[in-house]
Amino acid sequence: MKATTEQEYPHSEQGIVPLLPKTETKPEKREMVDTKDHKYRELDKILDHYRGEKGELIRVLHSAQKIFGYLPPEVQAYVALKMDIPVSEVNGVVTFYTLFVTEPKGKHTISVCMGTACYVKGAREVMDKLKDELKLDARETSADGMFTLRSTRCLGACGMAPVMTVDEEVHGKLNAGDLTGILKIYQEQDAGEEHDQVH
Amino acid sequence: MPEVPEFTPTPEIKEPGNLFEHDEIEMKTVKLTIDGREVIAPEGTSILEAARSVGIEIPSLCYLKGINEIGSCRVCLVEVEIKGTMTLQASCVYPVSEGLTVYTNSPRAIRVRRTMVELLLSDHHRECTTCVRNLNCELQNIADDLGIRNIKYTGEMNDVPIFNDNPFIMRDYNKCIKCRRCEAICSKVQEVNVYSGLGRGFEMKVAPAFMQDLSEVACITCGQCVIACPTGSLVEKECIESVWEALEDKDKYVVVQTAPSIQVTLGESFGYPVGTIVTGKLVAALRRLGFDSVFATDFSADLTIMEEANELLERLDGHGKLPLLSSCSPGWVKFCEHFYPEFIENLSSCKSPHEMFGALTKTYFAEKQGLDPEKIVVVAIMPCTAKKFEAARPEFGTKRFKDVDWVLTTRELARMIRQAGIKFHDLTDEDYDTPLGISSGAGAIFGSTGGVIEAAVRTAYFLTTGKEMDLLDYYEFRGISGLKEMEVKLKEQTIKVAIAHGTGNARRLLDRLRSGEKFHYAEIMACPGGCVGGGGQPIFGTRDHKEISLNYRHNRADALDRIDYSKELRRAHENPAVKKIYEDYLGHPLSDRAKELLHTYYTPRGKLPGFELENLTGEHNKYLH
Numbered sequence: 076m077k078a079t080t081e082q083e084y085p086h087s088e089q090g091i092v093p094l095l096p097k098t099e100t101k102p103e104k105r106e107m108v109d110t111k112d113h114k115y116r117e118l119d120k121i122l123d124h125y126r127g128e129k130g131e132l133i134r135v136l137h138s139a140q141k142i143f144g145y146l147p148p149e150v151q152a153y154v155a156l157k158m159d160i161p162v163s164e165v166n167g168v169v170t171f172y173t174l175f176v177t178e179p180k181g182k183h184t185i186s187v188c189m190g191t192a193c194y195v196k197g198a199r200e201v202m203d204k205l206k207d208e209l210k211l212d213a214r215e216t217s218a219d220g221m222f223t224l225r226s227t228r229c230l231g232a233c234g235m236a237p238v239m240t241v242d243e244e245v246h247g248k249l250n251a252g253d254l255t256g257i258l259k260i261y262q263e264q265d266a267g268e269e270h271d272q273v274h
Numbered sequence: 275m276p277e278v279p280e281f282t283p284t285p286e287i288k289e290p291g292n293l294f295e296h297d298e299i300e301m302k303t304v305k306l307t308i309d310g311r312e313v314i315a316p317e318g319t320s321i322l323e324a325a326r327s328v329g330i331e332i333p334s335l336c337y338l339k340g341i342n343e344i345g346s347c348r349v350c351l352v353e354v355e356i357k358g359t360m361t362l363q364a365s366c367v368y369p370v371s372e373g374l375t376v377y378t379n380s381p382r383a384i385r386v387r388r389t390m391v392e393l394l395l396s397d398h399h400r401e402c403t404t405c406v407r408n409l410n411c412e413l414q415n416i417a418d419d420l421g422i423r424n425i426k427y428t429g430e431m432n433d434v435p436i437f438n439d440n441p442f443i444m445r446d447y448n449k450c451i452k453c454r455r456c457e458a459i460c461s462k463v464q465e466v467n468v469y470s471g472l473g474r475g476f477e478m479k480v481a482p483a484f485m486q487d488l489s490e491v492a493c494i495t496c497g498q499c500v501i502a503c504p505t506g507s508l509v510e511k512e513c514i515e516s517v518w519e520a521l522e523d524k525d526k527y528v529v530v531q532t533a534p535s536i537q538v539t540l541g542e543s544f545g546y547p548v549g550t551i552v553t554g555k556l557v558a559a560l561r562r563l564g565f566d567s568v569f570a571t572d573f574s575a576d577l578t579i580m581e582e583a584n585e586l587l588e589r590l591d592g593h594g595k596l597p598l599l600s601s602c603s604p605g606w607v608k609f610c611e612h613f614y615p616e617f618i619e620n621l622s623s624c625k626s627p628h629e630m631f632g633a634l635t636k637t638y639f640a641e642k643q644g645l646d647p648e649k650i651v652v653v654a655i656m657p658c659t660a661k662k663f664e665a666a667r668p669e670f671g672t673k674r675f676k677d678v679d680w681v682l683t684t685r686e687l688a689r690m691i692r693q694a695g696i697k698f699h700d701l702t703d704e705d706y707d708t709p710l711g712i713s714s715g716a717g718a719i720f721g722s723t724g725g726v727i728e729a730a731v732r733t734a735y736f737l738t739t740g741k742e743m744d745l746l747d748y749y750e751f752r753g754i755s756g757l758k759e760m761e762v763k764l765k766e767q768t769i770k771v772a773i774a775h776g777t778g779n780a781r782r783l784l785d786r787l788r789s790g791e792k793f794h795y796a797e798i799m800a801c802p803g804g805c806v807g808g809g810g811q812p813i814f815g816t817r818d819h820k821e822i823s824l825n826y827r828h829n830r831a832d833a834l835d836r837i838d839y840s841k842e843l844r845r846a847h848e849n850p851a852v853k854k855i856y857e858d859y860l861g862h863p864l865s866d867r868a869k870e871l872l873h874t875y876y877t878p879r880g881k882l883p884g885f886e887l888e889n890l891t892g893e894h895n896k897y898l899h
């Protein structure tokens with residue numbers, strides 16, 4: 076059936092080019108920006124830049140996502156209050172475009188291919204096993220913030236089916252037994268990094 | 275596989291399809307052919323409206339004239355000849371043009387319509403026998419009209435738990451057809467903006483932000499979305515069972531009160547024409563149901579007028595804020611608390627009539643009858659879901675009891691009468707019990723827009739001049755326009771009054787107040803038309819009544835006026851029962867006892883409850899203003 080919402084938002088998903096004000100978050104200021112308070116101050120600058128222009132909602136949300144990493148209800152509500160737009164409308168826009176995420180992204184993103192070839196070769200089992208392993212139910216991200224699990228369309232690596240990627244790395248010819256080991260690689264890698272930072 | 279229609283882009287409709295109402299405006303008409311008949315229609319009208327104007331019925335679901343014209347459900351598809359080829363078009367949004375040829379009932383149009391309805395039903399929890407809207411559901415009717423017997427599409431179904439956690443409205447997402455009529459009425463008419471389409475495709479839900487319950491968001495509980503909904507997805511929270519339990523309990527004395535508008539709307543549920551007055555049968559039915567006393571909220575409306583008229587005079591005297599804003603519509607009160615908290619002090623401190631009634635029943639009436647107030651159960655038959663919310667507010671009652679225990683909408687009362695097997699048509703008229711059933715015509719007109727102010731002015735005029743106001747002087751109070759204003763002469767002073775109904779119109783008025791315009795008194799009702807257009811009034815989902823009940827409010831209001839004209843007593847201060855209660859019990863209007871029992875206070879609630887700026891950003895909100 077036709078999704079009726081589609082006609083109503085003028086912007087196409089690809090067509091959004093966020094025009095950010097010059098003062099945008101610089102990565103080197105990272106430690107400061109990390110506090111909630113500073114993030115809201117950054118967002119205020121964006122809101123000031125687009126002052127009163129309701130048509131700029133998508134751009135504002137895009138910038139907010141850059142600042143916060145994702146768009147939790149509080150941030151959506153903040154934008155709604157500041158721009159004087161009903162929060163239902165803001166939430167409608169956020170949930171309509173796949174570009175927006177409402178949950179924090181884990182440190183690593185696992186994408187399991189659900190294309191036909193992979194599906195036939197057991198992608199479902201891989202998915203289920205990962206959900207189990209990471210203790211995910213409806214959520215996408217594990218409680219420790221380490222992994223976000225997604226499904227994806229054919230990755231063009233059908234020869235290696237079933238296939239998943241962790242961040243940029245491709246893992247093929249998977250079976251459910253391999254997964255614990257693969258997850259471990261990333262967990263250990265991160266533990267090592269943290270260790271390095273302490274010293 | 276059934277045919278899946280292709281859609282040709284629909285040209286813009288320049289004017290909404292309500293042109294038939296404004297025939298005094300000169301306009302171009304076009305000639306077109308519908309099912310072989312020549313039809314003349316104003317340019318820009320939709321095919322659907324043009325067809326209906328000559329009695330050709332095309333089914334529709336998502337369409338609500340002038341409110342929701344989005345062409346999304348596609349059950350109104352018709353065949354339109356464009357450049358020699360037949361195309362399928364959504365008739366509710368396709369404008370007529372000169373020479374257009376339309377077929378509304380070609381086999382192809384019917385086939386495709388059926389496909390559309392089957393698709394809707396394929397993701398619908400089809401539980402008609404236990405559904406509140408059974409036999410009164412637009413979806414069910416269309417499915418029946420089209421003779422749908424099996425659904426070829428099977429697959430995943432949405433399965434969302436029912437939202438049933440508040441005292442006023444229940445939501446079952448599994449029966450939602452995503453027509454967005456609720457969203458349209460909430461944002462365009464009420465301007466509360468609760469709903470929006472969340473998500474996309476199959477997963478899309480028409481819901482409050484973050485899928486919150488209506489009790490968690492800034493919803494004013496008016497129930498307009500309930501009367502707009504074509505299905506059982508949005509319904510009032512029923513409390514019929516609790517009322518039956520009270521009636522069954524030998525230990526309880528159950529008092530019922532009926533709001534003024536019920537006597538002109540209940541009949542509709544039993545097939546009477548819109549605007550039929552059924553007061554006598556209403557009272558008789560309530561006695562048959564077993565209520566111990568049957569009283570009228572019209573009585574306490576008279577009392578409200580006494581209190582409010584005196585409050586107005588007090589404020590005109592410099593005690594308290596002006597303009598005085600009426601407070602008898604709990605939807606409007608909640609609207610004010612959420613969106614215009616700076617006017618909370620302007621709200622009249624008077625409780626709404628049914629709450630005053632409850633408070634007096636459990637004190638004055640209990641004392642008089644020698645009843646234990648804790649054994650009295652007060653049931654209110656009300657036109658609106660917001661009254662359910664109001665009755666649950668902690669302000670209304672004492673530690674020992676609630677003023678009003680249960681609120682039933684007009685629809686629920688009709689269901690109780692049917693459950694009891696009472697033949698409504700055959701009932702002989704009966705009269706309300708005394709003394710809390712005696713009322714003036716002023717109490718009756720409380721049920722439609724302009725009525726409160728007219729009633730209060732009748733009394734204020736008498737209180738200031740000592741003379742009775744000529745009742746024909748202020749007939750313009752009662753017009754249908756959404757926002758009215760006029761001047762009223764009291765003794766020394768001419769006061770400026772305003773009347774708004776529908777919270778969209780209230781916004782317009784309050785914005786003018788915000789920008790400094792001066793008024794003395796304003797009546798605001800949350801529902802379009804006032805209580806006669808309330809969210810608890812009968813809904814029409816049947817074949818011959820496809821319009822939402824909102825459109826019938828004028829006939830209902832006229833009926834209330836007829837009740838007013840027919841009464842010997844037409845002014846609240848003439849009501850002998852009201853006089854007596856002041857003599858025996860309350861002393862005088864605004865006395866300490868009256869203040870304790872009949873008045874209340876209000877609380878600011880925030881535009882976006884739970885997301886106040888200071889909570890969002892912790893102690894650092896100093897940067898944020």
Ligand code: SF4
Pocket residue numbers: 398399400401402403405406407408409411412413414449505506507
């Ligand atoms: S909403 Fe209508 S079609 Fe659906 S179960 Fe209820 S009565 Fe039946």
Ligand code: SF4
Pocket residue numbers: 443459460464466467468469488492493494495496497498499500
């Ligand atoms: S009850 Fe009224 S305010 Fe609440 S969602 Fe429905 S229409 Fe909107």
Ligand code: SF4
Pocket residue numbers: 449450451452453454455456457480502503504505507508
């Ligand atoms: S709740 Fe009712 S009015 Fe709202 S979209 Fe669903 S079916 Fe339509």
Ligand code: FES
Pocket residue numbers: 188189190191192193194228229230231232233234236237238
């Ligand atoms: S189907 Fe999985 S890579 Fe193609």
Ligand code: FES
Pocket residue numbers: 333334335336337344345346347348349350351364365366367
């Ligand atoms: S009624 Fe025309 S598309 Fe729904």
